Amino acid sequence: IFPAAAAAASICSHVRAKSRNFAAGKSMFYFTDMYTYLLVRPEYLGPGYHSYVEDLLRQKEEGRVHDQHGLVVAIAQHWTLDKGKLQEGTGLVMVPMKYKAVVLQLFKNEVVDVEVVEVNKLGFFGEIGPVRIFVSKSSMPEGWRYTEDEIHGGGGPVYVSENGVQSIKRESAVRVRLVATKHESDRIMAIGTTNGEYLGPRVLGR
Numbered sequence: 001i002f003p004a005a006a007a008a009a010s011i012c013s014h015v016r017a018k019s020r021n022f023a024a025g026k027s028m029f030y031f032t033d034m035y036t037y038l039l040v041r042p043e044y045l046g047p048g049y050h051s052y053v054e055d056l057l058r059q060k061e062e063g064r065v066h067d068q069h070g071l072v073v074a075i076a077q078h079w080t081l082d083k084g085k086l087q088e089g090t091g092l093v094m095v096p097m098k099y100k101a102v103v104l105q106l107f108k109n110e111v112v113d114v115e116v117v118e119v120n121k122l123g124f125f126g127e128i129g130p131v132r133i134f135v136s137k138s139s140m141p142e143g144w145r146y147t148e149d150e151i152h153g154g155g156g157p158v159y160v161s162e163n164g165v166q167s168i169k170r171e172s173a174v175r176v177r178l179v180a181t182k183h184e185s186d187r188i189m190a191i192g193t194t195n196g197e198y199l200g201p202r203v204l205g206r
Helices: 003-019 049-061
Strands: 029-040 070-080 093-104 111-120 123-128 131-136 145-147 158-160 173-183 188-193
Touching: 029 049, 029 070, 049 070, 049 093, 111 131, 123 173, 131 173
Parallel strands: 131 188
Antiparallel strands: 029 093, 070 093, 111 123, 111 173, 123 131, 145 158, 173 188
16 A cells, blocks of 8 residues: 555544544545646756645645535545646646545535534534534424533533433534535535434443
């Protein structure tokens, strides 16, 4: 395996573990072939050209969101498709590129496990890798209430179920269903719900 590919696979595994998505992680992160082009200044066409092109490709594409593919987490391999062509009027060389990337993609109605990073009166935010998901109070099952009582949240904000058995607080692992996703140029955001069967705080062994 190429060193870059091994590094990309390692990043993918690390993000999966950090997000605590044990159930659905295999389907959200995947390898795919992608295409782009780079504009290279003439002074970089000599020695060190290939290293410069690799760095330029990573700067342009890693962390970028593509509507069809999702967020580019890491580039594993890359190829120049030809020697490039001079762009009229600028003096820049346009180099077409193909690369294999680790990407993250989320879909409406997908069920994912998130780590809670913030809780407030309006709801809570969870993260899965680089994606932040918001679940509003109105999207939780009936009976859940917000509190900052020491007995439930250790003095911090927490949502507690009607029977007082379950809770959602910072660092909790929670299973949510995505009801909407939004792609921006450098990030993916989503809105979720815990109102449904098998959703909510993770139960050990499930």
